[in-house]
Amino acid sequence: MLAYYFRMALKSLRRNPMLTGLMIGAIAVGVGVCITTLTVYRLMSGNPMADRNDVLYAVTLDSWDPNRAWDPDHPDLPPPELTYRDAQALYDSDIPDRKVMMRKAAFVVEAPPKSGVPPFLVEGRTTTKDFFSMFNVPFKYGSGWDQAAEEASAMVVVLSKKTNDNAFGGANSVGQTLRLDGHDFKVVGVLDEWAPTPKFYDLNNGAFNEIEELFVPYGIGTQFEMQSSGNTNCWRDQTINNFQDFLNSDCVWIQFWVELRDGAKAAQFQEFIDNYVREQKTLGRYERPLNNHLRHPDEWLKVNEAVQDDNRVLVGLSFMFLAVCLLNMIGLLLAKFLGAAPLVGLRRALGASKGAIFRQHLMEVGVIGLGGGLLGIALAALGLWGMRHLYTNYDELTRLDIPMVLTAIGIAVLSGLLAGFYPTWRVCRVQPAAYLKTQ
């Protein structure tokens, strides 16, 4: 029976190709526009740590100015980063299963002289060793460094895939030497492709930036007195005359994350940081009310407003556009179905039940929805191609994937059926007698 309805639907659609084209086109542009904006929105609002969301926490302490909140628009938010000394103090805790403190630093890479490649600057990250295991960072060759290397601030380096491609032509470079800032570093690992979007672990330095190009032990930055190449924010009026003054200052510039395997551990660590801050208060620091947070990645992305307002507005406008397309389609369907009312009258008179007429017309609507959905996917691909040209920093990421394609078809068929319901219902109410008389 379904196959028969399907053939009937196709036949009916072919009878008026202009109208059919218009309806499919309306759904297609509506769906295309919505899927384009939804893909960008989803990309920007994604949680790259969804599978580890329950155990990971970003740590923030409110060490900011007693007279002025970190973000005057959201006075309840502490700064997103820690001071050097507070990070050091929290890192000494044994409570977390894993923990990482880290920050950005720029390095000059010197290729071997015979290569003829001039020295080039890369964005690096100095971090403690758990970074790689906590965030499930994929390795192509080798691995991160161990506890001993961390404690000794050993000159070891993990390269991003891109850096390894540039410096070693993509070969397995583990064990090789790379000259950074005039020192020889031993390569211990090479990452595979990794593009967490948004870059959840450091939202304060470009939420949609690429990952760093190399990673070295945290102690290296201190040992070489390296300036942070990320944002450094200060509030207290402190005279800073040398690097040690800077490390002791109340400037915030260190990102800090912990892994806590269950709620009990989380409560324990929360208590630990609160106690730490209470203790600091007695030393004259932390003059603001107690406001320390452990936030899961999803909450972290939300409070830091990683999704730009523009993207939400675009999604809203796209769905209003889809509504216009659907209203348009309802109008066209109504005209078409009622135009064919005499035929329906005849078929009803010959014994077709109301239900059969209803299902037949709904099938026709479904076919339009499906056609619109498929064409809509093509249009969305075109729209995303356009977006990539306007937004070069996430080239590879604004592409359609299976869930998005399924969403597109879902939206199209659903909205097709929604739009088709009323015209179908109207045509079922056709009185056979009214049309038979005039024939």
Place this chain on the structure above:
Amino acid sequence: MELRPILSAMLRNKTGVILVGLQIAITLAVVANSIAIIMTRVEKISRPPGFDSANLIFVQSYGFGPSYDQRSTIDNDLRLLRSLPGVVSAAPISQIPMSGGGSSTNLGAEQTREKVTNNTNHFSVDEHGVEALGVKLVEGRNFTQSEIQYNPDPANSDFVPFVILTKDAAKAIFGTEHAVGKTVYDLSHSAVVIGVIENMLGSWVSSTRVSQVMLTPRLESAPLSRYVVRAEPGRRDALIAEIEQKLSGTNPNRAITYVRPHQYYTDRSYRSDSRMVAFLSVLIGLMITVTALGIVGLASFHVNVRRKQIGTRRAVGARRVDIIRYFMVENWLLTTGGVVVGSILAFAFGQWLSSAYSLPRLPPVYVAGGVIVLWVLGQLAAFLPARRAAAIPPAIATRTV
């Protein structure tokens, strides 16, 4: 022309009329708000930068290793840059205007917590900075060579004795008083204002204080050094290649990390705005097309179901022009109904946008513009079916199917 019969005919096809009316209403709401958003973005993008953006080149050098010397590197680089033919001027600069990265500090006319609140974006330059950027000095004087400060410690936070402010920075700090000769304070230092320049845009293009800028006479400490190079008109791109090639061989202890036109930074900083403009323009175009097709569809449907009625009217004496006018008036009534609802919807939507996303309030002129566009569009869309209706021969009235 009497409206009564037209209205009662429309009421007989309520559904179709409501559908198209709603389409027009939503279209107006979206188009008016989109145009308002587009206009604010276009205005933002086309602001004059206040410096010679089109001819500027920015260079960054990064020193490394124990034998690197920042001071001599800067001196040598500047000597080389200034000697190149086609270069108007060159200067060291701490940050790149409109790039999204920069430094700012709170300043005030008195050294109290209440007064030191004017967040001012600052750029360190030497005595060539004003000329190299192409900013206009309107009051006071420029820095002299002997006033340029240098401290080799990268963590040093010392202030400078002299500063130049933009007009907006001077106004924010001193109000209407003359700034030149006065002292500005942060919480632990002070400096004398020696000059005022026309406004220039600072580091953060989306900031409300983007034009509150201060120039300070200072060379940055190692390892980074940046230069601004002003090219003669038309020479920029050729100079970029030449600078890259000439500078890269001069010093083994540093890397030239980039030589870029200023255009690179304006494009990058305004990218999300231009994306919004492009996307909304396409959306407006599609929306108007779909709505126009909807109007054509409904009018055609009306013509089709009224063929006999039209023929009868023609047979009893109505002229073609009367038939056309009938459909045009019908469409005008429909559009008018749509835009009345649409105006309410547009303002409601605009209100929501401005409260939820801190976008500026919707100016009524865009709604008015949208109403006119939709009126014209409706008439154009109705004209084809109306002409077809007028072509129906009167003889059709005499045929009984």
